[in-house]
Amino acid sequence: GQQLNQNPQSMFIQEGEDVSMNCTSSSIFNTWLWYKQDPGEGPVLLIALYKAGELTSNGRLTAQFGITRKDSFLNISASIPSDVGIYFCAGQNNAGNMLTFGGGTRLMVKP
């Protein structure tokens, strides 16, 4: 079964608001990843984090790799309607060939 606990499970926010979601694990991962999945599509990579403590931005997205290597968070600033979707965190194993996904955070944005 899945080992990553993702919170919150869902969020309903107003356009323009900032969003924060997090992911915790019982295991250490060497790489943390954040994906977005739109309805009827596969997940698409948003941000990859390779180093404990690392803070990485991609446009309005910012993600951090926790110091303990057991957690990560994703922030979205100034949300827009196209941010709607399900956001998944994923931890990657040492060999770099296996992903463990969280349960996802469903984001809804009201225009």
Add this chain to the structure above:
Amino acid sequence: EAGVVQSPRYKIIEKKQPVAFWCNPISGHNTLYWYLQNLGQGPELLIRYENEEAVDDSQLPKDRFSAERLKGVDSTLKIQPAELGDSAVYLCASSRRTGIYNEQFFGPGTRLTVL
């Protein structure tokens, strides 16, 4: 560059019937993955291929599920016979090792409904 292609996109079958899903990975990607995604959950790995070899199939229910990747390119995932609990989205992904991380590119998935 074309993405990962999967077909069919949707499949509805009755329980106990067989079903097969097909995946064409991105050209040049030697690693291929099949994932199961239940409603409201994240993807879970079923099997991983390195070229034509299945190197991790520990999560594949082998009594009814089988997969193959002949010639190390396209892959087929089969369920026989299907059960009600198999209703889910089946995702295929592929990757090519570059640096310390193998980015996995996902296909759109096949949504299976078992009645």
